[in-house]
Amino acid sequence: MKPIIVAAKGKEQLKENWKYCIGTGRLGLALQKEYLDHLKIIQEKIGFKYIRGHGLLSDDVGIYREMKIGDEVKVFYNFTYIDRIFDSFLDLNLRPFIEFGFMPELLASGDQTIFYWKGNVTPPKDYQKWSDLVTVVVKHFIERYGLEEVKKWPFEVWNEPNLVNFWKDANKQEYFKLYKVTATAIKEVNQDLQVGGPAICGGADEWIVDFLGFCHKDKVPVDFVSRHAYTSQSPKKVTPDYYYQDLVDNTDMLHQFEAVRGLIKESAFSNLPFHITEYNTSYSPINPVHDTPLNAAYLARILSEGGDYVDSFSYWTFSDVFEEADVPKAPFHGGFGLMALHAIPKPTFHLFAFFNRLGEEMLYRDAQMIITRKENGAIALVAWNEVMEKGEGFEKEILLKIPVNNDQYFLKRQSVDDNYANPWKVWKEMGRPRFPDKQSVETLREASIPKLTTAKINKEEDGYLKLLLTLSKNEVTLIELSEMKDETETYEGIDDSLITSYSS
Known part of the structure; x- marks a missing residue:
């Protein structure tokens, strides 16, 4: 042999882009004890820098409310839960990688929702009220945590708008409108705040080209590009409990990273940071491959080489305290998490912990x-x-x-x-x-x-x-x-x- x-x-330093960010289920789950127990273990053994999840503006977090006073309806912004959630993250040395979504029911133009917890995926019926909401939320974060801290928080607009499940009709022009209004509101609070998108899933990279072209043509601010990456094929079988898929070769994910980096370089924003704000093998929260040693061995090369192409890639997710497909029905239900219910580390948890021991x-x-x-x-x-x-x-x-x-x-x-x-x-x-x-x-x-x-x-x-x-x-x-x-x-x-x- x-x-x-x-x-x-060595000729180079090992990049830590693989631990820049970690994904989480909807932010409201951070009010649960087991969720925070898992997150504490994750931070002790791995130590991510940022955390990203859905549902900042969904009704379970309760930021946007309307109150009727006499004959007049007035908006009330309630930060009780989000303050508790972000305080918990920061106490564990995690900064929020903020995703603006989904639509508060009272602001929604329709009733289309996604997931067990019914995140509304329709545009706002009143873009001025949406702009006001974004402005007030960002100003509150600055008042509570300080401008210098919030400057370090990326603000991402929506989640996978190229899919009809996540954005009504996958309407690209409507998303561009949402992005422009949101980005403008953020920058009007402070020009140094970071905003980006379009947070699409794979298979629709023309959105990246069109998005950057739109930002250039309309002079819309953009500080980073975001995308998601998964490597599972169409389902072979779907049952009430599990979603079975084959995986393509893991080099496919690296090729995805490299290809989109190339599109950014060819744009008018050639030097923008590129963040993969979600990745995993399967995109299903009930695929048993997530629970297996194969999942760890398959992703090892991604952790090793992914940082050659992207500024960060955020594993989806840290914990199986997660409810997209209803409350989990078993400790090993194919969830995305590094950690199963009952604080049981899965093989992929150890992959990340092992990488954290490298020099x-x-x-x-x-x-x-x-x-x-x-x-x-x-x-x-x-x-x-x-x-x-x-x-x-x-x-x-x-x-x-x-x-x-x-x-x-x-x-x-x-x-x-x-x-x-x-x-x-x-x-x-x-x-x-x-x-x-x-x-x-x-x-x-x-x-x-x-x-x-x-x-x-x-x-x-x-x-x-x-x-x-x-x-x-x-x-x-x-x-x-x-x-x-x-x-x-x-x-x-x-x-x-x-x-x-x-x-x-």
Whole structure:
């Protein structure tokens, strides 16, 4: 086997675009305890910078209200819930990546809604009242959090207006009108606030071209471009509980990133930041692939290379406390989340946690691995073996030669695959309980812990550490190599062979 010889010094720094933002279900869910419990764990283990979700202006958050005083109807803006929600985010070192939507019922021009929680997706019946709403909301954020803070918050206009489900008739010109009114209102509060769009899903990139052309022609402010990306094919089968789809090759998502970046460069706004404000494998919140080790192994290359093309890409979503397709009916229901209900980490949670352990200096990268060095000299690498085929086997071997200075290293390896850190598998073995008891929940949490192996390894005569890695099907593994000094000889008279059952 030909070894991979790792460079002694990296040529570039590892970008952290993969952890710039994380998605969430509708913002009103942040009023639930379990939601905040999950978010705290996510921040402790991964530490995202921004959070984006739907429903800022939907009626469950309750910002827009109208009150009748005598014969006169007056608008009342209620910030009770949104203040509580944003305070919770900021307390966890998360800034909001604000999505302006959906339409408050009292402002809506129609009754078309989406999701179990009925987000209204029609244009405003009165654009002046919509403009006033945007203005008052932005001014309130500045009054509460300060202008310098709110300048750091991106403001995105709507969500996937190219789909009839998310924007009535997918009317492009009506969206451009909404964008212009919204962006103008934001900039009239302060010119330094960031606003962008069009937040489309994939498959309609002509919207990007037309949107930027419209902004240029009509001199409408735009500070960033946003888009979504998924890699699932049409459904093979849909049941009341699950939505089954095949996935295309994961390079398709990287090609999506690169293609849209090219469209931006060809526009009148060639240097605009480009944010993927949603991405995942499947776009369905009930696709069981989200619960599997494949989901983690498949997305590993996206985390590794996505930052080459986009300024941020926001995984959709951090938690299965999520209600687009009704209240979840089982702990493993195919939800988008990194974390299942009952605070059970899924394999993809560990993928992100592993990447968060990487160093700043990138020494090596290919389609199945990334190797880095930390500031303290430790080596950290993540390797993966994504397998789309069914069946057993598919092991992959990798031989590494890593140049090091120290003579001895402590190796710590954590692994996720079909047999380790796979609580979905254990849940199936339990008989797929919809509402597991506390003991079963504890078992599932125990089953979510990565496999841990450790070893002491020595530098070889040629100055390299030699590592032979075997990766199982859909394994994602983190290896950390830290310099060590063996102090065994400082223990006078030590002899492990005197312990029953052990050798020296």
